Amino acid sequence: MAAFLIRRTIGAILVMLAVTFIVFLIFIIVPGGGKLGTAQRIAGKNATPQNVLNIEKRWGFDKPFYVQYYRMVKRMFTNNLVSYTSQQPVLSQIKQGMPATFSLTIGAAVIWVFFGILVGVISAVTAGRLSDRLITILALVGISMPVFWLGLVMRYLLAEKNSVFPDGEYYPLTANPLQWAYHLILPWLVLAVLFIGFYGRVLRGNILDTINEDYVRTAKAKGLGAKRVLVKHVLRNSLIPIVTLFGLDFAGVLGGGAILTETVFDLHGVGQYAAQSINNFDLPPIMGVTMYGAFFIVVFSVLVDIFYAFLDPRIRPT
Amino acid sequence: MAQPATETEFTLDTAAELAAEESGAVIRGRSPWYLAWRRLRRNYVAFAFLGLFILIVAACIAAPLYAHHVAHSDQNSEHVVGTITVHGKKLDIVSQGGVLNGKLVASTPIGPQGFAAGGKYILGADQLGRDIAVRLLYGGRTSLFVGIVSSLICVAVATFLALLAGFYGGWLDFVITRFFDLFYAFPVILLGIALGAALAINGIHWGPIKVNSGNIMIPTLVISYVLIPYVGRPLRGQVLSLRQKEFIEAAVAQGAGPLRIMFTELLPNIASSILVFFTLIIANNIVLEAALSFLGAGVQPPTPSWGTLISDGQGLIVTRPWFAVVPGLAIVLTVLALNVFGDGLRDALDPRAKVKIEH
Numbered sequence: 001m002a003a004f005l006i007r008r009t010i011g012a013i014l015v016m017l018a019v020t021f022i023v024f025l026i027f028i029i030v031p032g033g034g035k036l037g038t039a040q041r042i043a044g045k046n047a048t049p050q051n052v053l054n055i056e057k058r059w060g061f062d063k064p065f066y067v068q069y070y071r072m073v074k075r076m077f078t079n080n081l082v083s084y085t086s087q088q089p090v091l092s093q094i095k096q097g098m099p100a101t102f103s104l105t106i107g108a109a110v111i112w113v114f115f116g117i118l119v120g121v122i123s124a125v126t127a128g129r130l131s132d133r134l135i136t137i138l139a140l141v142g143i144s145m146p147v148f149w150l151g152l153v154m155r156y157l158l159a160e161k162n163s164v165f166p167d168g169e170y171y172p173l174t175a176n177p178l179q180w181a182y183h184l185i186l187p188w189l190v191l192a193v194l195f196i197g198f199y200g201r202v203l204r205g206n207i208l209d210t211i212n213e214d215y216v217r218t219a220k221a222k223g224l225g226a227k228r229v230l231v232k233h234v235l236r237n238s239l240i241p242i243v244t245l246f247g248l249d250f251a252g253v254l255g256g257g258a259i260l261t262e263t264v265f266d267l268h269g270v271g272q273y274a275a276q277s278i279n280n281f282d283l284p285p286i287m288g289v290t291m292y293g294a295f296f297i298v299v300f301s302v303l304v305d306i307f308y309a310f311l312d313p314r315i316r317p318t
Numbered sequence: 319m320a321q322p323a324t325e326t327e328f329t330l331d332t333a334a335e336l337a338a339e340e341s342g343a344v345i346r347g348r349s350p351w352y353l354a355w356r357r358l359r360r361n362y363v364a365f366a367f368l369g370l371f372i373l374i375v376a377a378c379i380a381a382p383l384y385a386h387h388v389a390h391s392d393q394n395s396e397h398v399v400g401t402i403t404v405h406g407k408k409l410d411i412v413s414q415g416g417v418l419n420g421k422l423v424a425s426t427p428i429g430p431q432g433f434a435a436g437g438k439y440i441l442g443a444d445q446l447g448r449d450i451a452v453r454l455l456y457g458g459r460t461s462l463f464v465g466i467v468s469s470l471i472c473v474a475v476a477t478f479l480a481l482l483a484g485f486y487g488g489w490l491d492f493v494i495t496r497f498f499d500l501f502y503a504f505p506v507i508l509l510g511i512a513l514g515a516a517l518a519i520n521g522i523h524w525g526p527i528k529v530n531s532g533n534i535m536i537p538t539l540v541i542s543y544v545l546i547p548y549v550g551r552p553l554r555g556q557v558l559s560l561r562q563k564e565f566i567e568a569a570v571a572q573g574a575g576p577l578r579i580m581f582t583e584l585l586p587n588i589a590s591s592i593l594v595f596f597t598l599i600i601a602n603n604i605v606l607e608a609a610l611s612f613l614g615a616g617v618q619p620p621t622p623s624w625g626t627l628i629s630d631g632q633g634l635i636v637t638r639p640w641f642a643v644v645p646g647l648a649i650v651l652t653v654l655a656l657n658v659f660g661d662g663l664r665d666a667l668d669p670r671a672k673v674k675i676e677h
Contacts, residue, residue: 018500141654146625297504
């Protein structure tokens with residue numbers, strides 16, 4: 001177990017290093033730009049020529065690429081990444097957005113797991129019948145909808161035209177838990193729709209595969225009730241891929257995937273911070289959110305792996 | 319099995335007779351593609367949605383016809399101070415803002431007119447007096463172009479990498495799979511935003527290669543790039559298992575070179591998966607393009623696309639809700655059509671191929 005932990009941790013550190021290199025490639029190397037072009041891009045739209053010159057010098061854009069890489073990484077790890085448009089340190093802005101992003105993701109995750117499993121089981125049990133077909137079509141419609149458009153329409157219908165729900169904005173949990181939930185119901189549902197459709201479809205396929213397994217036949221043959229076979233034998237095994245999927249999706253949404261929902265509902269989360277920076281042509285916040293988001297996903301996936309290793313000894317040797 | 323009408327004893331003689339009868343009939347070989355086609359042919363729902371997709375594509379291709387003969391307005395022509403005549407009344411295309419009866423009124427573009435204005439402003443105008451219906455069709459061209467071309471590039475590159483990794487194995491496979499794995503650490507939308515934003519500011523400048531920031535090839539390349547691992551990884555798995563099969567061994571024994579084995583032996587065997595991926599990735603990429611454009615990291619104004627139209631309509635959602643709703647409906651219909659057809663295609667061709675759809 002110790003060897004597994006050490007190997008997994010070293011692997012994660014290597015991936016994180018690679019992530020910093022990818023961020024360097026995306027923001028500094030790939031767009032190119034020649035003399036002062038890169039500094040101009042980092043400085044933002046309204047930078048004075050003097051600012052641009054300073055950035056060119058401090059980030060070392062006139063030096064070889066490994067110097068540029070080293071300085072960028074140093075800047076990011078020592079909390080010196082600053083948005084030159086708003087003069088705010090990126091990390092503190094990200095920290096401010098975390099409560100909203102966490103609240104949005106956790107609530108939506110509860111909804112999408114619960115309804116995803118419900119939808120998947122119902123359509124698998126009634127496979128081929130009308131309810132299954134209806135659910136399949138609804139799931140496909142859910143998958144095909146752009147989440148920001150659904151959010152926009154829902155916000156207009158339920159918050160702006162008819163005031164069923166409050167109109168956007170995040171309400172801190174510590175101030176009033178009821179208001180917190182009331183403000184988040186609409187974003188939770190909108191974010192969950194896509195995943196419900198997706199999980200429902202995956203689970204339906206898994207259950208239909210598992211139902212034909214020998215051990216299910218054995219369970220039926222020894223006289224277990226249909227409900228018990230479904231829950232204890234079929235569902236338990238069909239849920240394994242869903243658990244893997246959930247780990248990845250949850251980390252992805254927390255690490256920046258909720259950017260669209262946050263923006264549409266004006267929740268002031270981490271994602272919206274990045275989205276606002278796009279409109280200001282302000283790159284450092286996007287660099288920060290991309291890198292820290294990827295770090296979070298890497299760390300989270302290590303934790304999920306360790307959790308798995310405890311649950312399932314077969315994974316440990318690999 | 320149907321029993322023969324007259325019960326005769328089965329002897330060598332009758333067997334010979336049967337064989338003689340059968341040799342007269344032509345036994346046609348049926349290729350896997352033919353068998354898949356037979357399965358697909360009965361899936362009327364898939365075909366209905368394919369028809370819907372073709373209809374949408376045709377409508378978008380016909381955008382210039384609509385612009386010149388029905389709407390009499392180009393995609394980017396602005397009419398901020400113009401007027402139109404509806405039922406003999408003159409209406410401002412964009413109403414004047416200001417103080418009216420002591421209340422501050424924002425300037426509002428004209429709403430959907432149906433056919434009352436003789437084909438002009440069927441879906442209303444935007445803040446700059448541009449015809450939304452015209453922009454919707456031209457926007458569809460952009461969105462479909464970005465979706466289809468980016469899928470082509472994505473699937474082509476992913477297939478090539480999968481063939482290389484799966485065929486050669488060893489360190490090449492190690493490097494390519496690590497490259498795929500690395501990109502799973504980034505949420506697709508965030509990677510798209512990072513690349514899109516970095517490239518949208520001043521385009522691509524690599525010595526002689528210059529792509530301007532407004533060019534729609536930038537979002538196309540960004541979108542095709544971020545999804546390569548999602549197609550490449552499952553394809554590599556398939557190539558890897560095919561690599562162990564006897565027919566590859568036979569090809570090697572015949573003296574076939576690596577290129578011939580990759581492209582004439584392995585490629586046809588993963589072609590059905592590639593086709594399914596291609597269809598579903600188009601759907602996925604249309605949504606991704608819309609999301610990036612909505613956030614400002616995709617197609618840049620004034621070029622219309624379904625994503626930028628929703629973004630433009632967002633500011634007018636209270637007074638002119640249809641502005642943001644209609645392009646979204648266009649996306650939903652297009653993507654739904656592709657997803658349903660892609661699903662049918664998968665059931666017919668290869669039930670194993672699985673595309674993860676992310677936003």
